[in-house]
Amino acid sequence: MKLSFETLQKEFKRVLIARHVKPDVADECATMFAQTTESGVYSHGVNRFPRFIQQLDQGDIHPDAVAKKILSLGAIEQWDAQRSIGNLTAKKMMDRAISLASDHGIGLVALRNANHWMRGGSYGWQAAEKGYIGICWTNSIAVMPPWGAKECRIGTNPLIVAIPGSPITMVDMSMSMFSYGMLEVNRLAGRELPVDGGFDDNGQLTREPGVIEKNRRILPMGYWKGSGLSIVLDMIATLLSDGASVAEVTEDNSDEYGISQIFIAIEVDRLIDGATRDTKLRRIMDYVTTAERNNPDEAVRLPGHEFTRLLAENRHNGITVDDSVWAKIQAL
């Protein structure tokens, strides 16, 4: 079905108000979920809303909590999210990193005791829209086997790098070849994965999303490389926030809460003039996209460059929402 931004936002807000979330908080949170969906990241917008409400209902998320600053080392600050709403707090932390970067050239906020932030790309994009390079990542509950293992012991720990420009270039990627959200999107669409996404129960590589969702034998992106990167991202977030690691979240908590996140903003405009910046970026983009194509009908594309078109299409045609997901949300 096709729904408007307003219909989505109103329904998300209804569900939150019904759970006694303060109206202003409910409105802002509902708007972020609707914006993520309108941007075309259905996996961590509308599709993820039921799971978010489940965690709200089970007390993992404290909707009245507000993040507090623990310490400051000039360009680096350590904050405690106090189990507040994940996407709202993440937005505030990237704003704080941007403010630090405007003073110091670079700003880093390390956040502990956080909740799932939904679409990590929202926060990289937020920085890039203001002219800063945005880099952020989160750890998670153990949902991926390290390379060489069958058992989940590392997180999908998505890493986001966003570069200001026209358009913004942004990589927003899980450390798994596919996020669980994207496995669900492909399963709901009745699609096989375009490349192997994990191992089946016999240890063979598979492109069946449902099999991987069930057995959690998801493939790290780049095999041992994604596995290693997931581990070091977890270590940095844990150390700088003095927060919980994937191991601690998984072994000490009843579900995925109390996670650790990093938000970095880096100044660009005072290091290179706008015209030179744009010329250099354009040269990179043209050099990459004019490479001889593997498939003549498939353009080489840069990450993040689809969002402008997707947003315009969703605003014009309405937002495609899976019927079964919408039914679940209306029943909340």
Ligand SMILES: NC(=O)C1=CN([C@@H]2O[C@H](COP(=O)(O)OP(=O)(O)OC[C@H]3O[C@@H](n4cnc5c(N)ncnc54)[C@H](OP(=O)(O)O)[C@@H]3O)[C@@H](O)[C@H]2O)C=CC1
């Ligand atoms: N715990 C958490 O918070 C987690 C959150 N997530 C979120 O889930 C969402 C989806 O993650 P993931 O499944 O890794 O996303 P995808 O695999 O869809 O995309 C990952 C990255 O690869 C780029 N990309 C994909 N296909 C191509 C292509 N053909 N050519 C060039 N670039 C391409 C994407 O660019 P583009 O965007 O332009 O398609 C994106 O930057 C993200 O928002 C992520 O933050 C994921 C895991 C855990």
Ligand SMILES: O=C(O)C(=O)C(=O)[C@H](O)[C@@H](O)CO
């Ligand atoms: O992969 C995802 O999608 C995703 O958001 C996660 O990995 C979460 O951290 C975890 O809750 C599994 O959904």
